[in-house]
Structures are given as C-alpha cells and as structure tokens.
Amino acid sequence: MAAEYLKFVDVTKCDGCRACMVACKNWNDLPPEYEEFQGSIQSHEQLTAHTWNVLTFNEQETTNGGFEWLFRHQSCLHCVQAGCEKACPEDAISHTKFGSVVVDADKCVGCGYCVQGCQFNVISLATYKDKRGKEYRKAQKCTLCTDRLEQGLQPACVTACHTDCLIYDEREAVLSEANSRLLQVKDRFPNANIYNPQGIKGTTTVYLLADKPSVYGLPENPKVALSQVVWKDYAQPIGKAMLGVTTMAVIGAVISNSIAKVKNGDKGVDHHE
Template identity: 75%
Template sequence: METIKFVDVTKCDGCRACMVSCKNWNDLPSEIEEFHGSYQSHEKITANTWNVITFNEQERKDGGLDWLFRHSSCMHCVEASCEKACPEDAISHTKFDSVVIDYDKCVGCGYCVQACEFDAINLATYIDKNGKEFRKAQKCTQCTDRLEEGMQPACATACHTGAIVYGDKDDLLASAEERLAKVKERYPNANIYNPQGIKGTNTVYLLADKPSTYGLPENPKVALSQVVWKDYAQPIGKAMLGATTMAVIGSFIANSLNKKNESSEGEDHHE
C-alpha cells in the first residue's frame, strides 16, 4: 500500500501543535528568534526546526481578511533534488517513500541544501570531542522511525483539526478532490499541490490559493545537470574508478610475477 501525508491548509488554525510535537519526538533544540513583524514564530525551516506554520494575511473581495496558514516541511519528493545532488549517496527513499539522510555518510558539503527548491533541508553544526566543528544535513524524516513501528507521523497525531493526515495514497487523493470541490466556493483559486515536474510528492497539499502565495514553486523540476550527474556521470565515474583500480592491481601482480620469473631465470642461468 502506498501512503502519503495529506495537508489541508483550509482546516489549519495555526496552533503550531505540529511544530511542538516534531521538536519533542525528534529531540530538536529550541531556537529563539527575534521578532520579525509577523505572528509567525519562525521565519523558515532550519536544521533544528523541521516544520514551520507559515502565516499569510490575504484580503478578500468583500473587504474581509483571511489567514492562510501552511504546515511547511520537507515534501519528500518522488524525484528528489537533494538525493540527486548528494555525491555520497547519503540521501535515499525508504519503503514508505520518505526521503531520509544517512548521517554516517553525510559529509556536510551542502549540495543538497542548494538543490532543494523548497528550502526544506539545512546544515547543522556540531563539535566533535576534539573541539573541531563539522556539519551534517538535517530535515524532516516524515517520522520514518514511527512509521516502522506502525505509528503515524508526530505532526499528524498532534493536529487537532484534521488538517494533517497520513494514510493510503489513493484514499487520501480521492478525499482531497472531494474536499477541493467543497472549498472552491470560498477559495476559487484552491488547488491540489502535487507537482508532477518531480513526479509528485509524498506530502500533498490542498491549497486555498496558488502555490506562490504560500512561497511554493509553481512547477518545480530537478535540474538536468543533477540528473546527468547522479544517473549517468557518477555511476560511470565509479565504474571507471573500479576498472582503473583493478588495472593497477593487475599491473602490480603482473610486475611482481615478472620480477619473480626474471629472478628465477637468473638463478638458473648462474647454475
């Protein structure tokens, strides 16, 4: 069964319970930010704040105001730019289609950060036992550790309005279309955000307005250079490295045998 996380922003009341539950479950440190002129508690996703409720104030045609909230976190793209950009194969998809980072493989190069069109992945700084700083990429895991135990993502469990749900992909997409038809009267620009330029996402949204209103790219795509690098150049490079290594080893063995044979022939000649 394919599963997704579905976020209906029209049900969100901006309570931030998802943010708190994410912090608690993943043992992430608190981050105190200076006031930046908004009800929004954090300006954006960081290496230690994996989801943020964004606040957008929008004026209606009747002169009233709407608050457009969005639970902002990693999209878990089917074709993920961060995965394509990683030179160490430290980013991969799980059986739940969540995109996760292998911290043992991550070297903190930051290519994934540059590649992500959703600004959902960042570098965290750590200090080793010798006092030397090092970096690791960090982001939402869609609570893969909870999914492995048959539980829901922490954010979905904490959401009291039902704005965040996790479950069967086909069922949730069907429900999303039904819900979309209902909210169109109030939000004529409402849409299902599941961009096909990256073959869809594992976090699907029902948005009340066009994606750009929420700071989302209209039609994100993996850069051709990343596809060429990950799917062609890197495998060929590794294959060539393997062939070269074997050639060097073979040459070393051949030279050793030749020297041994020459030494034996020399001894026979002297005898």
C-alpha cells in the same frame, strides 16, 4: 518509487494552532529557537536545522475587501525525485521504504550541496561541536518521523492535528480525499489546487492549497536541475564503475607483471650463466 502511504496537508482545514510544530519538536527532541519578532504572528521565519516544521501565516485580502489568514504546515515534502538527494556527493541522502527522504548522519560531511539542491528551502546544516571543541556540520530536516512509521505509528505532527488538516493514509485514499476536498472548497477558494508537482515525479507530502503555490512561497513547477540528474544518475555510477575497472586493471597488471618477472627472473639467471 511511489510511496504506498502519503501525508496529506489540507491547508483549508488548518486553524493555525501550531500543535504540529510542538509535536515535532517534542518527538524529535529538537531544541527551541528564539527569534526576533518578524512583524507577523508566525513564530519562526523559516525552517531551520532545529525547526523541521513551521506553520506559515500569509495575510490575504479577500475578493470582497476582507482579510483572512492562509495557513500552511511547512515541512519537507519528501520529493520522489529529491534535489537534495541528487546533489549529495556522499550518498548520505536516500529514500526509505516509506517514501521519506532521510539523511544518514554518518555519511554526511556537511558540504551543504543538498541545501543548494532543495527547491523548497527545507534542508539546512546544523553546527555541532565535538569533545575537543572542533566544529562540524550535518544536514538536518524532517524525516517524516520514519522512526515512528517503522513502529506502525503515524508521524508526530499528524497525531497532534485536531482539525484533520494532516492525514497519513494509503495513497489512493489520500488522493481521493484530496480530489473530493478540492471540489468542496472551490467555491470559497477559486484558485485552490492540489500540489503534487509532477516535475519531481510527485511528493510524499501532498497539499491541498487554497491559492496558487507561489502565494505560499512554493515553486509553481519545480524540477531537479538536469546537471544534477546527469551527475547523480549517470556520471557518478559510470565514474564508480570506471574506478572499479581501473582498480581491477591495476591489480591485474601487478599480478601479471609479478608472474612475468618471476619467469623473466629465471631466464635472467640462465642468461648470466
């Protein structure tokens, strides 16, 4: 189901301040992660289980031989048809009424299928230790600040953005703004495009990119693997239904056998006499 509200990321307005990253860490109480220098001013190489949004810095040569940064606020896109959700064998990943894709930590068994299922390399496994020192893993990723949305507040990254690069608004308003911004930036960025891939029935985070998706490390036309769709949408429900039918059949058989046994038992007594 398409979300009523969308998050819009207009990368052409981003100035790379990273306030969104700080706000995310702050609100979600995520620990800092120290990384080696990667040869770029990008702070983290990629999203991790404890860093749910990263500002990517792509160095780009302009047509006149100049240089410019292409920034992108990278976080979960909250796909309408989410690969992670389809891959999860425990039904631990689901959509909320806000269109956000969230992980139920109680159901997650840390199998890591969701990590394989996500085409955007967003979801990862965090390792924790319980009181006895036993290690266990849980899938972690951006929640679109669902806890804030429930309180009527915008996602933390959106409230921190000072250039209005990040907007959270009604679907129609966002899509209209995206189209009008696309027209405005076409002169400067001829390859500019709106990234809302229909192969996965759209996303709850819509991007206005200054260049082709692949330049930003995004798949051009992502699709959820057919095997995952068949597994999740057909095989699993049928399997569960079959399990129910089988269980009912076994229970029915036990009951009917018991009744028959009682009747036969009576006859047996008569027979021996």
